[in-house]
Amino acid sequence: MKQMIKGSSWLSTLMSAMVNREESKGLCVGCLCANAINGLCSLCQADLPINRWHCRCCALPLAFSGDNHLCGDCLKSPPPFDRSFIPWRYQYPIDNMISRYKYSSQHKFARPLIAGFSHHLESVFLNRSDEKPTLLIPSPMLPARRRARGFNQARDIAERLGETLGIPVDTGVVRRVRKVQAQRGLSREARLANLQGVFEVCTDVPERVAxxxxxxxxxxxxxxxxxxxxxxxxxxxxxWALARTPG
Ligand SMILES: [Zn+2]
Ligand SMILES: [Zn+2]
Known part of the structure; x- marks a missing residue:
């Protein structure tokens, strides 16, 4: 498992990526002032809860500083993914912004988050292009849920990130067959059984994916x-995700 980004550089590159972009000036979705860049003013950007201290594998928010910690879950049972890039914690106002985007199709609330994340990822892979994935795979939704919502937010986010980073997106690699039930309280055997058969691969899968x-x-x-x-x-x-829930 490779080490995730260090706390301090994570914070500074994310903030500078968000602040330095000059395009799309307009109203801030947070406070309605007229000085927004990509939909958010600098004061509202500074209020976003950055996921500064986190598990280096799954990005679970941690309460203490350090660059190399694993959470209890990852120590007990290493996940089948290698690392996570998740810049924010799912708390106010990120929770509110993502809900309005996802459940009310108000895309303007996701725009500053996706823009900040994509420019941050650009800087991450600038000198580490060998670690850049060759394909982005949006987390698939069950068709009934996608129809009810009108769009798959994972696909929308992947397409915007892919555009900035020059990485193709493929929604046909894998499909969701059923829901994942809540894992909490289940035995290890029941957890593994619960995860079986949730997804089904439909085409070839490249070696390096996000x-x-x-x-x-x-x-x-x-x-x-x-x-x-x-x-x-x-x-x-x-x-890759916009936000991680605390514990
Ligand atoms: Zn604002
Ligand atoms: Zn973890």
Missing amino acids: IVDDVVTTGATMRALSETLRNAGAKDIQV
């Missing part, structure tokens, strides 16, 4: 999806 989603909560979905991709030939699997 799974893209809006929010990672328990990580069970990412484990199931990564396991499926690894069994189909993926060797380096990254998880």
